[in-house]
Amino acid sequence: MKATIYDVAREAGVSIAAVSQVINGKGKISEERRNEIFSVMERLNYRPSLIAAALTGKSTYTLGLLVPDISNPFFAEIAHAVEDQAHQRGYSLAICSTHNDDERIERYLSLLQQKSVDGLIIGTGMDNVELLGPLIEKSVPIISIARETLSPHVLPVLVGDFAGGCMAAKHLIQLGHTRLAVIAESLKVSSSRERIRGFRQTLEAEGLNVPDAWVLAGGSDLLHEGKRNAMTLLQQTVRPTALFCCNDLLAIGALQAAKELGFRVPEDLSIVGFDNTILASVTDPPMTTVAQPIAEMGKLAVNLLIEELTKEGKSTIVQRTVIEPELVVRKSTGTIS
Amino acid sequence: MKATIYDVAREAGVSIAAVSQVINGKGKISEERRNEIFSVMERLNYRPSLIAAALTGKSTYTLGLLVPDISNPFFAEIAHAVEDQAHQRGYSLAICSTHNDDERIERYLSLLQQKSVDGLIIGTGMDNVELLGPLIEKSVPIISIARETLSPHVLPVLVGDFAGGCMAAKHLIQLGHTRLAVIAESLKVSSSRERIRGFRQTLEAEGLNVPDAWVLAGGSDLLHEGKRNAMTLLQQTVRPTALFCCNDLLAIGALQAAKELGFRVPEDLSIVGFDNTILASVTDPPMTTVAQPIAEMGKLAVNLLIEELTKEGKSTIVQRTVIEPELVVRKSTGTIS
DNA sequence: TTGAAAGCGCTACCAA
DNA sequence: TTGGTAGCGCTTTCAA
Numbered sequence: 001m002k003a004t005i006y007d008v009a010r011e012a013g014v015s016i017a018a019v020s021q022v023i024n025g026k027g028k029i030s031e032e033r034r035n036e037i038f039s040v041m042e043r044l045n046y047r048p049s050l051i052a053a054a055l056t057g058k059s060t061y062t063l064g065l066l067v068p069d070i071s072n073p074f075f076a077e078i079a080h081a082v083e084d085q086a087h088q089r090g091y092s093l094a095i096c097s098t099h100n101d102d103e104r105i106e107r108y109l110s111l112l113q114q115k116s117v118d119g120l121i122i123g124t125g126m127d128n129v130e131l132l133g134p135l136i137e138k139s140v141p142i143i144s145i146a147r148e149t150l151s152p153h154v155l156p157v158l159v160g161d162f163a164g165g166c167m168a169a170k171h172l173i174q175l176g177h178t179r180l181a182v183i184a185e186s187l188k189v190s191s192s193r194e195r196i197r198g199f200r201q202t203l204e205a206e207g208l209n210v211p212d213a214w215v216l217a218g219g220s221d222l223l224h225e226g227k228r229n230a231m232t233l234l235q236q237t238v239r240p241t242a243l244f245c246c247n248d249l250l251a252i253g254a255l256q257a258a259k260e261l262g263f264r265v266p267e268d269l270s271i272v273g274f275d276n277t278i279l280a281s282v283t284d285p286p287m288t289t290v291a292q293p294i295a296e297m298g299k300l301a302v303n304l305l306i307e308e309l310t311k312e313g314k315s316t317i318v319q320r321t322v323i324e325p326e327l328v329v330r331k332s333t334g335t336i337s
Numbered sequence: 338m339k340a341t342i343y344d345v346a347r348e349a350g351v352s353i354a355a356v357s358q359v360i361n362g363k364g365k366i367s368e369e370r371r372n373e374i375f376s377v378m379e380r381l382n383y384r385p386s387l388i389a390a391a392l393t394g395k396s397t398y399t400l401g402l403l404v405p406d407i408s409n410p411f412f413a414e415i416a417h418a419v420e421d422q423a424h425q426r427g428y429s430l431a432i433c434s435t436h437n438d439d440e441r442i443e444r445y446l447s448l449l450q451q452k453s454v455d456g457l458i459i460g461t462g463m464d465n466v467e468l469l470g471p472l473i474e475k476s477v478p479i480i481s482i483a484r485e486t487l488s489p490h491v492l493p494v495l496v497g498d499f500a501g502g503c504m505a506a507k508h509l510i511q512l513g514h515t516r517l518a519v520i521a522e523s524l525k526v527s528s529s530r531e532r533i534r535g536f537r538q539t540l541e542a543e544g545l546n547v548p549d550a551w552v553l554a555g556g557s558d559l560l561h562e563g564k565r566n567a568m569t570l571l572q573q574t575v576r577p578t579a580l581f582c583c584n585d586l587l588a589i590g591a592l593q594a595a596k597e598l599g600f601r602v603p604e605d606l607s608i609v610g611f612d613n614t615i616l617a618s619v620t621d622p623p624m625t626t627v628a629q630p631i632a633e634m635g636k637l638a639v640n641l642l643i644e645e646l647t648k649e650g651k652s653t654i655v656q657r658t659v660i661e662p663e664l665v666v667r668k669s670t671g672t673i674s
Numbered sequence: 675t676t677g678a679a680a681g682c683g684c685t686a687c688c689a690a
Numbered sequence: 691t692t693g694g695t696a697g698c699g700c701t702t703t704c705a706a
Contacts (some may be wrong), residue, residue: 351693352692352693352694353693353694354692354695355691355692355693358692365691365692366691366692367691367692370691370692389698391698392698392699392700392706393698394698469696596703653697
């Protein structure tokens with residue numbers, strides 16, 4: 001059977017309180033006793049139960065992470081970054097794929113609540129912000145990552161979506177493109193909207209513009225959707241010479257469409273993605289894309305969260321953290337030929 | 338503050354025992370009381386604490402999943418499959434990226450133990466099987482996924498690696514290749530060895546063989562390593578016309594090398610990968626690869642695990658579960674020109 | 675410096 | 691059917 005604090009105390013001939021103090025490095029225990037107790041713990045292979053500790057009010061050292069789909073490379077990389085930093089700080093992670101399904105979100109939220117996670121990082125869209133209510137009431141700190149904040153109680157850690165859109169536009173303008181189109185995931189996603197806004201605004205400053213008919217969005221199977229939308233765009237008699245896709249998966253779909261229709265990339269068509277996941281480096285040609293600093297974002301989100309949950313009651317100033325993206329130029333963009 | 342079972346009992350004018358029974362659907366409670374209690378729980382927004390429940394000996398409904406690196410698409414897909422099924426069955430998942438680092442593995446194992454996870458799924462390599470000792474002693478059921486079993490107490494759920502190697506070989510033979518080479522991750526990984534064994538054995542049955550010098554392995558940055566090793570192979574005066582790579586990442590690296598050296602794929606060189614992650618469908622040309630049935634494996638692993646942990650003491654017959662892989666032929670393989 | 679004891683929220687057994 | 695109550699393993703005063 002699993003050894004308990006009682007076993008250790010008995011073996012060492014002390015009270016459980018003494019053992020507890022030793023475990024937590026608190027109180028005053030003589031060097032002698034302390035070593036004695038340590039060696040008994042060792043001998044019994046004793047591991048304090050975090051469950052029992054949590055019950056007495058201590059934290060659970062567990063963080064929850066909600067993402068739409070962990071098998072999507074972007075979120076896998078987010079999860080990786082978050083887990084890394086959490087581990088670093090002594091926390092472990094419960095990862096939940098929501099499939100963007102409100103029911104599932106609700107179940108997970110309830111579950112995480114029942115497990116008394118210390119904090120929550122949300123990287124999934126949520127149509128129904130109300131779902132966070134119970135958590136917020138219990139003052140579980142929440143951070144949203146790569147998403148606009150969901151409620152005033154949720155601090156966001158974001159990439160500069162607007163700036164990213166600008167970068168993409170600037171790059172394409174420099175290459176001489178004048179007929180540009182946009183493929184987005186869903187206009188319900190704030191980050192998509194911001195990217196597009198940045199893109200368009202930069203173009204307009206140069207006297208260019210993207211006709212509304214050339215902003216295509218929607219779909220859930222991103223790869224497929226990107227391909228389909230690119231097909232539509234490229235089969236028009238007057239077609240764009242450059243595509244700005246709001247994420248890598250869409251960009252890859254567009255790339256496939258271009259090839260299928262016989263367009264060369266980048267000679268006939270330039271494509272810019274967003275995210276800079278591993279996928280972007282693997283396509284042919286490798287994809288020019290706006291890089292999200294995923295590792296930093298994950299790290300920051302965790303640090304902010306832990307800071308929040310360790311500070312005593314003092315409500316923090318709500319602050320937005322925005323990290324600037326970076327354009328990674330590879331081979332999917334070029335001058336018009 | 339969070340409502341407890343006491344609050345509910347008080348509000349409803351019953352004992353906590355009654356409430357507990359209602360929560361767990363046990364005992365005999367009159368329809369009337371039951372509804373009364375339910376409505377109070379609703380009103381108070383009461384969520385039973387899983388922590389307290391776990392402390393009294395019930396299970397935690399948490400499973401641990403150990404993988405080398407969640408940002409690797411293969412493991413991300415495994416995690417996704419496992420999580421999906423776990424969620425289905427009412428369990429949640431603590432995901433741990435081990436980086437194949439024994440120290441980290443040990444920390445995680447100890448942590449999961451302290452959190453009293455109900456079961457463990459291991460998808461990471463472990464040099465030091467001893468680390469599992471404490472878990473096994475506490476009879477925490479363990480399943481290894483996509484890995485050879487680590488100990489007699491660990492049931493494996495595997496893909497038919499040997500068969501997968503055979504398939505790759507057969508396919509390449511049919512295309513007329515006679516000079517074949519292999520790029521592997523690490524020969525320490527049993528699945529790599531099996532894949533190679535299947536590959537070689539099938540070739541030998543046809544009177545062909547792979548010289549030892551053409552079996553290259555090692556490295557941790559898989560993409561880079563695949564490229565490097567392919568470079569070596571392709572720059573020899575007598576070079577292979579076909580490459581069998583033990584996973585998709587390596588295959589992609591090889592593909593990049595081929596292109597860099599000016600070889601056309603598949604006209605000058607055929608490449609077969611393994612895993613069939615999303616990466617394989619995104620390269621150009623799309624990669625022919627041996628598909629691991631990741632979704633099934635994940636599902637099976639979870640089901641087996643839950644079966645194991647819900648059965649009362651009766652030790653199960655140790656069994657190996659092997660799921661057959663499938664060759665997905667895309668465009669990276671062709672007849673020699 | 676040490677130990678006794680009161681919980682933490684819930685389950686389960688035993689009486690009523 | 692119901693309720694009283696003894697733990698589960700640990701933390702944390704409060705006395706000694």
